[in-house]
Amino acid sequence: xxxxxxxxxxxxxxxxxxxxxxxxxxxxxxxxxxxxxxxxxxxxxxxxxxxxxxxxxxxxxxxxxxxxxxxxxxxxxxxxxxxxxxxxxxxxxxxxxxxxxxxxxxxxxxxxxxxxxxxxxxxxxxxxxxxxxxxxxxx
Numbered sequence: 577x578x579x580x581x582x583x584x585x586x587x588x589x590x591x592x593x594x595x596x597x598x599x600x601x602x603x604x605x606x607x608x609x610x611x612x613x614x615x616x617x618x619x620x621x622x623x624x625x626x627x628x629x630x631x632x633x634x635x636x637x638x639x640x641x642x643x644x645x646x647x648x649x650x651x652x653x654x655x656x657x658x659x660x661x662x663x664x665x666x667x668x669x670x671x672x673x674x675x676x677x678x679x680x681x682x683x684x685x686x687x688x689x690x691x692x693x694x695x696x697x698x699x700x701x702x703x704x705x706x707x708x709x710x711x712x713x714x715x
Contacts (some may be wrong), residue, residue: 586678589692617642618640618686619640620638620674621637621646622637622670622674623637623638623648625670628652632649633652635650635651635670635673637649637650637673639677639681647687649677649692650690650692651673651693652691653672654693657694657699668703671704672702672703676694676701684707
């Protein structure tokens with residue numbers, strides 16, 4: 577048996593034993609949830625962007641997890657966010673989308689394709705302002 581096969585077999589035995597202990601009330605179910613979360617880790621991969629209606633941009637990502645096919649997630653930044661005094665740059669927009677998606681994945685598992693439209697609040701929350709650059713113009 578290969579090293580990786582031994583690990584998988586031992587992990588399976590461990591999870592089954594923990595499940596029996598949880599069912600018997602010996603340990604809390606939170607331990608089982610933690611073990612399951614580590615096993616179900618999702619990864620984010622940036623695929624690219626395209627300009628869409630009225631100058632908005634759509635950023636595509638693939639969400640992958642062990643033993644599952646990739647799920648496509650698209651995040652849309654409206655054109656309005658790229659204009660005005662507090663506009664975001666095209667260069668920072670992919671990072672904003674990535675951060676929004678990362679936070680969503682911390683809260684829930686995404687298993688079906690989805691399209692998410694970012695709001696001004698999302699931009700404000702996930703935007704990184706480099707040192708020396710003011711976010712708001714002086715009055």
